[in-house]
Amino acid sequence: MKFVSYWHDTAPVFSGGAQGPVEGHYDAAIIGAGFTGLAAARQLAKAGAKVAVLEAERVGWGASGRNGGHLNNGLAHSYLSAKAELGKERAIALYRALDDSVDTIEALVAEEGIDCNFRRAGKLKLASKPQHFEAIARNFEALHAEVDPDTELLSAADLKSEIGSPFHGAMLSKKSAMMHMGRYVAGLATAAARHGAVIHENAAVTDRKQAGNRHELTTPRGRISADNVLVATGAYTTPNFSYFRRRIISVGSFIIATRPLSDAEIAATMPGNRTCVTSMNIGNYFRLSPDRRLIFGGRARFSATSDQRSDARSGQILQAGLAGIFPQLAKVEIDYCWGGLVDMTKDRFPRAGYHDGVWYAMGYSGHGAQLSTHLGMILADAMLGREDRNPLKGLEWPSIPGYSGKPWFLPMVGLYYKALDRIQ
Numbered sequence: 001m002k003f004v005s006y007w008h009d010t011a012p013v014f015s016g017g018a019q020g021p022v023e024g025h026y027d028a029a030i031i032g033a034g035f036t037g038l039a040a041a042r043q044l045a046k047a048g049a050k051v052a053v054l055e056a057e058r059v060g061w062g063a064s065g066r067n068g069g070h071l072n073n074g075l076a077h078s079y080l081s082a083k084a085e086l087g088k089e090r091a092i093a094l095y096r097a098l099d100d101s102v103d104t105i106e107a108l109v110a111e112e113g114i115d116c117n118f119r120r121a122g123k124l125k126l127a128s129k130p131q132h133f134e135a136i137a138r139n140f141e142a143l144h145a146e147v148d149p150d151t152e153l154l155s156a157a158d159l160k161s162e163i164g165s166p167f168h169g170a171m172l173s174k175k176s177a178m179m180h181m182g183r184y185v186a187g188l189a190t191a192a193a194r195h196g197a198v199i200h201e202n203a204a205v206t207d208r209k210q211a212g213n214r215h216e217l218t219t220p221r222g223r224i225s226a227d228n229v230l231v232a233t234g235a236y237t238t239p240n241f242s243y244f245r246r247r248i249i250s251v252g253s254f255i256i257a258t259r260p261l262s263d264a265e266i267a268a269t270m271p272g273n274r275t276c277v278t279s280m281n282i283g284n285y286f287r288l289s290p291d292r293r294l295i296f297g298g299r300a301r302f303s304a305t306s307d308q309r310s311d312a313r314s315g316q317i318l319q320a321g322l323a324g325i326f327p328q329l330a331k332v333e334i335d336y337c338w339g340g341l342v343d344m345t346k347d348r349f350p351r352a353g354y355h356d357g358v359w360y361a362m363g364y365s366g367h368g369a370q371l372s373t374h375l376g377m378i379l380a381d382a383m384l385g386r387e388d389r390n391p392l393k394g395l396e397w398p399s400i401p402g403y404s405g406k407p408w409f410l411p412m413v414g415l416y417y418k419a420l421d422r423i424q
């Protein structure tokens, strides 16, 4: 078994990074080369702006190269709970932003010719218990009527042609998609560089100074100045960006990938070939890879770390979870096991905007594979003085009391959700 992201292992390595020292003055400096930062850099460079990306590790090293590969057009919340918390208008605007995000990626992939297996697969939200199906059906009724007619409620009998496991029904979101995340992030970086963005890897920003509109960013390989700065560091935000660190809770999420499955195994488990998410609080998400592996993820343990030891322990829990859902695959070989950090906010709504001289977009709470590209482009447009289309504008973002960046409360949260899963 390889302890490396399947997406990293099966994608070309980005080779368009800048060589030499980090220096010069730019219209915009982007911190972080995941989807958010690279999409913003491409948009800025396409418009003729002089832009530099500073990445602590490598292009796509963070969550963008480690995720489940689902491009779902839904929020972390059900539509009904988003509506209760945000009001109908904002909940609809946010839902539509997720819809638009999938369209944005489809258009970008076509425009740049990125070979990343983008496919409108549709997503199944699977009811793990009969009472979960009742909640899914209530949400479906409101969502279908008010926002997304491209949804369908499937009974347990309807699911027989979709999935080889006895779920109690599901909601199908037809607009949802999937793609190869490693190929996309490498393609996005290549496109940004082709349009003129200067991308420095191994260039962690260790200090930021600001005088008026001019920012100075220091890295171990040199220093640049810029008129605009976008912080696109997600769950990997370093302590020197303390405003964000006090608001982002970095939570481990873990994934295993099986060996490629045979036709018979796919027919017995995932004949619908969609992205799938279960309804448990500590649930699972899974899909097939382009080379027919089952990519099976979940929170597994409420851990704030992802390293080989932590990933391996979570991998064992995931393997048991996989066998629970698909007993047919209980003994299948696992070829990959990896993990990454998810950028959660306390209320699980993302945040994007401008604070204290810098732009930011983060807190996607596990639903950022699509929204990050979209928000990166929207913030780039705002920097360019174009129409401000930020769907999150004005959403307050208080810090979390007693939290400075180390999520000491995660084990308690894990126990709470485990208990909820037993009784609900």
Ligand SMILES: Cc1cc2nc3c(=O)[nH]c(=O)nc-3n(C[C@H](O)[C@H](O)[C@H](O)COP(=O)(O)OP(=O)(O)OC[C@H]3O[C@@H](n4cnc5c(N)ncnc54)[C@H](O)[C@@H]3O)c2cc1C
Residues within 6 Å of the ligand: 031, 032, 033, 034, 035, 036, 037, 054, 055, 056, 057, 058, 059, 060, 061, 062, 063, 064, 065, 066, 067, 068, 069, 070, 071, 072, 203, 204, 205, 206, 232, 233, 234, 235, 236, 237, 238, 253, 254, 255, 285, 297, 339, 340, 341, 342, 343, 361, 362, 364, 365, 366, 367, 368, 369, 370, 372
């Ligand atoms: C295991 C897992 C599964 C997921 N599954 C899904 C899914 O199926 N669908 C979905 O929608 N979302 C999913 N997500 C979430 C999604 O991947 C993220 O929301 C999205 O990739 C965030 O992109 P980003 O560019 O904002 O951040 P990232 O991709 O995390 O990039 C941030 C980058 O900033 C760099 N950085 C940090 N600090 C500094 C610094 N000081 N200087 C320079 N660089 C710095 C980091 O090295 C990193 O590369 C998942 C996440 C994980 C971890």
